Amino acid sequence: MDLLSNSMPTLSTPVDTIYIGGGTPSLLSGKDLSSTISKGKELAARLSELVSPDTHFAPVKEITVEANPESLSLEFIDAFMESGGNRLSLGVQDMSERGLKTLGRIHSVDQVGAACEMARRAGVWNLGMDIIYGIVGQDREWLNNTLDAVLGLHPDHLSCYELTVEEGTSLHRQIRSGKFSQLSQDQAVELMDLVETKLVSSGFDHYEISNFSRPGKQSRHNINYWLAGEYVGVGIGAHSHIAGIRRANTMEMSLYFRSLQQERLPVAEIERLDEEARFREAFVMGMRLVNGLSLEWFQERFSVDPVEYYGDMLKQFAEFGHLHIEDGRIALTKRGRRLFNSVMCHFI
Amino acid sequence: MAVDQSLIRNFSIIAHIDHGKSTLADRILEYTGSVSQREMKKQFLDQMDLERERGITIKAQTVRIRYRAKDGKEYMFNLIDTPGHVDFSYEVSRSLAACEGAILVVDSTQGVEAQTLANVYLAIENDLEIIPVLNKIDLPSADPDRVAGEIEDVIGLDASDAIQVSAKEGIGTEGLMEAIVERIPPPEGDAGAPLKALIFDSWYDSYQGAVVLIRVVEGTIRKGTQIMFMSNGKRHEVLRLGAFTPAPVDLDELKAGEVGFLVAGIKNVRDTQIGDTITEVKRPASKPLPGFKPVKPMVFCGLYPIDSGKYDQLKEAVEKLWLNDPAFSYELESSTALGFGFRCGFLGLLHMEIVQERLEREFELELITTAPAVAYEVHLKSGEVLFIHNPADLPDPAEIEYVAEPYVTMEIYVPKDFVGPVMKLCDEKRGHQVDMRYISPERVLLKYEMPFNEIVLDFYDKLKSISRGFASIDYDFLEYRPEKLVKLDILINKQPVDALSVIVHKEKAYYRGRELVSRLRKIIPRQMFEVVIQAAVGSKVIARERIPPLRKDVTAKCYGGDITRKRKLLEKQKEGKKRMKQVGTVEIPQEAFLSILKV
Numbered sequence: 001m002d003l004l005s006n007s008m009p010t011l012s013t014p015v016d017t018i019y020i021g022g023g024t025p026s027l028l029s030g031k032d033l034s035s036t037i038s039k040g041k042e043l044a045a046r047l048s049e050l051v052s053p054d055t056h057f058a059p060v061k062e063i064t065v066e067a068n069p070e071s072l073s074l075e076f077i078d079a080f081m082e083s084g085g086n087r088l089s090l091g092v093q094d095m096s097e098r099g100l101k102t103l104g105r106i107h108s109v110d111q112v113g114a115a116c117e118m119a120r121r122a123g124v125w126n127l128g129m130d131i132i133y134g135i136v137g138q139d140r141e142w143l144n145n146t147l148d149a150v151l152g153l154h155p156d157h158l159s160c161y162e163l164t165v166e167e168g169t170s171l172h173r174q175i176r177s178g179k180f181s182q183l184s185q186d187q188a189v190e191l192m193d194l195v196e197t198k199l200v201s202s203g204f205d206h207y208e209i210s211n212f213s214r215p216g217k218q219s220r221h222n223i224n225y226w227l228a229g230e231y232v233g234v235g236i237g238a239h240s241h242i243a244g245i246r247r248a249n250t251m252e253m254s255l256y257f258r259s260l261q262q263e264r265l266p267v268a269e270i271e272r273l274d275e276e277a278r279f280r281e282a283f284v285m286g287m288r289l290v291n292g293l294s295l296e297w298f299q300e301r302f303s304v305d306p307v308e309y310y311g312d313m314l315k316q317f318a319e320f321g322h323l324h325i326e327d328g329r330i331a332l333t334k335r336g337r338r339l340f341n342s343v344m345c346h347f348i
Numbered sequence: 349m350a351v352d353q354s355l356i357r358n359f360s361i362i363a364h365i366d367h368g369k370s371t372l373a374d375r376i377l378e379y380t381g382s383v384s385q386r387e388m389k390k391q392f393l394d395q396m397d398l399e400r401e402r403g404i405t406i407k408a409q410t411v412r413i414r415y416r417a418k419d420g421k422e423y424m425f426n427l428i429d430t431p432g433h434v435d436f437s438y439e440v441s442r443s444l445a446a447c448e449g450a451i452l453v454v455d456s457t458q459g460v461e462a463q464t465l466a467n468v469y470l471a472i473e474n475d476l477e478i479i480p481v482l483n484k485i486d487l488p489s490a491d492p493d494r495v496a497g498e499i500e501d502v503i504g505l506d507a508s509d510a511i512q513v514s515a516k517e518g519i520g521t522e523g524l525m526e527a528i529v530e531r532i533p534p535p536e537g538d539a540g541a542p543l544k545a546l547i548f549d550s551w552y553d554s555y556q557g558a559v560v561l562i563r564v565v566e567g568t569i570r571k572g573t574q575i576m577f578m579s580n581g582k583r584h585e586v587l588r589l590g591a592f593t594p595a596p597v598d599l600d601e602l603k604a605g606e607v608g609f610l611v612a613g614i615k616n617v618r619d620t621q622i623g624d625t626i627t628e629v630k631r632p633a634s635k636p637l638p639g640f641k642p643v644k645p646m647v648f649c650g651l652y653p654i655d656s657g658k659y660d661q662l663k664e665a666v667e668k669l670w671l672n673d674p675a676f677s678y679e680l681e682s683s684t685a686l687g688f689g690f691r692c693g694f695l696g697l698l699h700m701e702i703v704q705e706r707l708e709r710e711f712e713l714e715l716i717t718t719a720p721a722v723a724y725e726v727h728l729k730s731g732e733v734l735f736i737h738n739p740a741d742l743p744d745p746a747e748i749e750y751v752a753e754p755y756v757t758m759e760i761y762v763p764k765d766f767v768g769p770v771m772k773l774c775d776e777k778r779g780h781q782v783d784m785r786y787i788s789p790e791r792v793l794l795k796y797e798m799p800f801n802e803i804v805l806d807f808y809d810k811l812k813s814i815s816r817g818f819a820s821i822d823y824d825f826l827e828y829r830p831e832k833l834v835k836l837d838i839l840i841n842k843q844p845v846d847a848l849s850v851i852v853h854k855e856k857a858y859y860r861g862r863e864l865v866s867r868l869r870k871i872i873p874r875q876m877f878e879v880v881i882q883a884a885v886g887s888k889v890i891a892r893e894r895i896p897p898l899r900k901d902v903t904a905k906c907y908g909g910d911i912t913r914k915r916k917l918l919e920k921q922k923e924g925k926k927r928m929k930q931v932g933t934v935e936i937p938q939e940a941f942l943s944i945l946k947v
Contacts, residue, residue, distance in 0.1 A: 185900055248912075269912075345922040
């Protein structure tokens with residue numbers, strides 16, 4: 001903690017969210033979770049204090065922990081609530097046994113129900129769930145059933161990701177060997193449409209490419225990423241973004257602990273972008289938000305007017321119907337969001 | 349070193365590729381001590397790396413060899429090594445015209461091949477004495493009697509006194525040397541007559557200008573002689589004369605019957621055309637030697653740098669090569685899809701490959717080569733006749749009376765088992781059969797008249813594959829024949845892609861159009877918009893394919909730890925777009941172009 005607050009540049013705003021994730025935090029004992037959160041809070045306070053001396057009483061507004069249905073325990077959730085936690089992100093993935101099996105998950109549909117029950121009883125303020133669609137063999141009906149089942153659990157927040165088959169995974173091998181066939185582009189788009197229509201008509205706010213929330217229940221922590229905000233990552237492989245510099249901690253455990261012992265930051269990668277590259281990255285990241293970004297925001301942050309900066313290119317994509325500039329905001333259209341990479345690679 | 353004309357023997361070696369021509373030349377050089385063991389390397393006369401690697405001869409070379417024969421006299425041999433490929437048959441004919449005799453080398457394990465035969469006929473036309481040599485007699489599969497029989501039957505040469513050698517093992521070299529002395533006649537020609545010297549090759553040397561290989565036919569040429577090229581009237585003073593032994597040796601004069609080189613401060617190698625006659629300004633010959641033809645490119649293609657930023661380098665390289673290769677022509681060409689490049693002309697496909705390889709190798713360039721094409725004769729209604737070698741230059745069909753395309757006569761030698769498939773291929777390639785006969789119980793000679801364009805396209809590769817490499821071909825330009833030819837355009841979202849236009853026979857347009865369009869559909873990736881690919885003749889669309897628009901290209905997850913990686917992915921995607929060739933709003937990967945152009 002001393003290392004972080006002494007050798008990193010000062011943040012420009014106070015810390016107001018904490019996110020415990022990566023791996024399976026729900027495997028922690030209640031005691032370990034409590035101590036992790038309290039250390040997080042302490043670090044947040046110290047870093048915030050450095051921003052300006054009178055902010056250290058500003059409370060952290062959002063504390064999230066990731067959990068898997070099979071390992072969530074009453075002890076864990078109680079410790080979480082007692083430590084001031086208020087947002088739980090549950091790795092649900094799918095609501096069919098077949099889907100869970102294909103995805104290589106070890107929990108059952110029933111365990112999802114039980115975990116939700118537990119979280120609700122404990123009084124979690126914001127219950128979020130991760131859903132994966134586009135599973136090999138999935139059709140509209142299957143996904144529709146999953147969504148119905150998920151909605152029946154009354155989540156406050158949903159992250160719905162299309163399955164990406166990463167190289168080196170067993171699913172990738174099976175697809176390559178012809179055992180499974182991947183969904184076609186048209187099928188995947190159909191499922192994507194289903195997710196969006198269904199969730200929006202059920203009262204969810206579609207606020208980022210893959211994220212939906214009940215009003216007021218957006219993930220404050222994640223929005224910070226898309227707004228090119230600063231963050232401090234603690235732990236093996238964690239990333240930080242402070243004063244325009246991106247750092248990634250080493251992925252090797254032995255190296256990580258050796259660095260700490262020698263009172264060095266366990267940083268493996270550092271990236272420092274120039275002002276223009278930072279602006280372009282911020283523009284592209286911001287376009288993940290469904291409402292996009294305001295011209296004012298760019299002016300304040302970078303003193304750049306994107307309409308002027310990108311000029312004809314921006315107009316051309318507006319004409320193509322991939323993005324629109326309205327009421328002082330730039331945002332992608334639905335069509336533009338679908339083709340995010342093909343469009344945004346022109347802007348990066 | 350004045351030499352008695354009666355002691356000179358000028359000869360070439362004729363052989364099919366791999367039948368042992370260069371090895372035999374090596375043995376002769378070794379036997380006469382012209383090249384020491386230390387200097388000796390394989391295929392001594394093939395100086396270019398390319399020639400050695402491919403086992404072919406591209407440029408002619410000469411060697412002056414001293415040989416003390418059994419009769420006690422010292423003879424002067426001039427061995428003229430000639431190219432051996434159909435692309436260079438004119439060059440070969442001029443080299444042969446510089447000789448009185450030829451050694452015909454036939455592989456006694458194989459037999460007579462098309463190329464051998466074509467060159468033998470050239471030798472017979474030039475009245476050369478031919479010495480048949482059966483090579484590779486050391487091999488167990490050698491069958492010299494059968495092959496001798498073939499030489500008699502096919503060529504009509506008396507092969508009873510054919511010399512059996514193994515160039516590899518050095519067997520029979522002496523017998524061959526004596527036969528050269530005894531059977532090849534010495535040159536004739538009056539050393540006192542007005543000068544007539546035949547140019548049979550030349551190349552550019554950056555210090556001396558053009559180095560010209562000549563055979564003095566009449567008269568005497570000396571250092572300081574004011575000479576004139578009879579085809580173009582250009583005049584020069586002889587600065588240097590000499591002969592290759594194989595090292596260049598300076599001489600004061602070359603007399604009738606001798607072979608050597610001259611240097612005359614000639615800056616442009618194009619002024620020294622193969623087959624032209626050199627005479628003396630002071631006392632010119634009344635008429636030139638027969639057989640001169642200006643070189644005319646037969647095959648054309650576009651050459652573009654893969655990296656369009658390398659255009660200037662390509663330009664420099666092409667200009668340098670042009671200086672050194674009179675058979676190569678070029679003009680500026682620009683393509684919307686490929687940028688700036690050159691439309692180049694070649695003697696044939698091998699010549700094209702060689703030039704391309706030299707450009708890539710000697711000048712370190714990466715090139716895109718468009719599909720090879722021939723030159724068409726376009727007869728306009730106005731009576732004007734145009735030569736067109738670029739489909740883009742074809743005038744409005746309304747102005748055209750008719751279009752004629754070059755035809756060749758082609759001889760194919762093929763084992764009898766493959767005759768059926770070969771005939772079928774020739775039919776597909778619009779060939780008309782004019783002859784077919786058995787040259788031995790096993791082998792057949794097929795004679796066709798065929799559009800040259802079909803050969804240029806892919807005939808040779810197909811022939812090789814259906815005959816398992818056993819067929820050999822030779823062809824010779826026949827004439828221009830009017831045919832129903834049309835320009836086939838490929839349109840992408842209604843915009844014609846110039847680099848993909850081709851001139852095809854009307855009856856093949858539909859097939860070619862379908863094929864091109866369906867291949868393009870497979871290699872153009874889905875775009876943000878629908879892409880329609882059409883093949884059209886004039887305004888008539890004959891084939892159409894559609895590439896549905898890309899519907900989704902989005903990364904689902906992007907949080908704090910992903911940002912750098914995702915940004916790099918987008919940057920890579922952006923870089924990739926730069927390498928795309930843009931046709932309207934459609935981006936076509938360069939690889940797609942390449943695979944289409946390599947029909």
